[in-house]
Amino acid sequence: MNKDERSFLINMLERHDHMSDEERQAIIALPARMRSFASGEELVAEDSRPEEACLIVEGFAARAQYLANGKRQISAVHIPGDFVDLHSMLLKVMDHAVIAVGPCRAAFVPHINLRRLTETHPHLTRLLWHTTLVDAAIQRAWIVSLGRMSAEQQMGHLLCELYTRLRAVGVIEGDSFDFPPTQAMISDMLGMSTVYVNKTLANLRSTGFVEWRDRRVRIVDFDRLAEMCEFDPRYLNLWQEPR
Amino acid sequence: MNKDERSFLINMLERHDHMSDEERQAIIALPARMRSFASGEELVAEDSRPEEACLIVEGFAARAQYLANGKRQISAVHIPGDFVDLHSMLLKVMDHAVIAVGPCRAAFVPHINLRRLTETHPHLTRLLWHTTLVDAAIQRAWIVSLGRMSAEQQMGHLLCELYTRLRAVGVIEGDSFDFPPTQAMISDMLGMSTVYVNKTLANLRSTGFVEWRDRRVRIVDFDRLAEMCEFDPRYLNLWQEPR
DNA sequence: CGGCGCGTTGATTACTGTCAAACGGTGTGG
């Protein structure tokens, strides 16, 4: 990893708790293999047993699971700084694939080095653990969204989540961000048909809170959007606290 | 915790990896406060900042989140041996409540003692981390279920998950188990209306794979049920492996 | 006995999926 790439992970961890210089050095010392992927390409295969964990450096990725009838469900969207499959270090077998949502770049860090970190750095271990717990909290929010929210609320909630997380990483330009997935991919995130995604999107646009065309999203009125879909950013744990 | 209660946690951890005697002793040495709860009672409140983590010892509990319009979604069901809110040690603020599903008993273990364990026992730390990762894998399965499965498949999948987890804990009697939630609670697990839960249940009964009355579930033909709802137990990680 | 909680059923309404067609942009080949 070069300086920029390492800094993503350090910033990601430091967003939740202060780190010592020694801890930063330990992160920087991690070896990493960089790779680029085209949209739709698979970063990690379902049912595989990875030897490395995959850190998104640029672009978007998603966790996807496939059903027998060819249907697909996406269970998370990942942004730069996310360790998409850190859990594979302990779970061993992937219960989902990781796919590129738009072109993306990722760093692959050997499990063995991460494991060594857990032997020597309890605080860093807790911080890495913490990132997987935030991940789980996001999944709970998706469950609530899928189970109990209207189509418009679901879509709004997804946008609020992404906007908030991307802003924390610092890649929001003004009130807009690039979001490359096709409506078919979005339908797999929201558990809807593609046609209904399109109609829901039209409804959402008509509220005036969001503009979304040519793979660029503009959040016109975040507060009202958040209110509409009951988005409360606390579950993202975007503050420092001793962990 | 008395011997039985401690052994639940040890067995739970040992199901995933071998533990040393010293590690077992460290678990046994954890202080714990026992409490009993009536059905529907709150073990842990949403938005609270717990000082203890809650381990289910007997009965069932669930994670629940509430929406402004009074709707509720349950994002996980917990059984004896589960650390329902271990994540609160690092996330600090609860993003969900924990409620009793039927009468249940729980052990509350101070965060400070668990944290101390993470300072001194890297392997135990990884095992505890691992339990939260299995948890997250279960949540992903729920997302797939909510997003892309028919009502009958969703209900079947829930039963397969519970049957498999309960059998691992050893509380399945023959092919049956007690499952106390009302249909209203189940509707909050599956994101359906109570009426539709009732009709779906009738459909499921008519397949003959499952009997379910008076809060007792009997899995008549697990294999065919599992096939119907594409249940594959691997994501539950019920095997030992160096972690 | 009457009230209450829970399960069950039927009728109606609303939401969401499927099918089909058309539109617009892009890249390729003639």
Next chain:
DNA sequence: CCACACCGTTTGACAGTAATCAACGCGCCG
């Protein structure tokens, strides 16, 4: 340069799924 195919988006009609409303049955307990 245009014709064409391809991909993704958009729209309308229709079918199927699930929510809502309402009523009833049943067992339990005061």
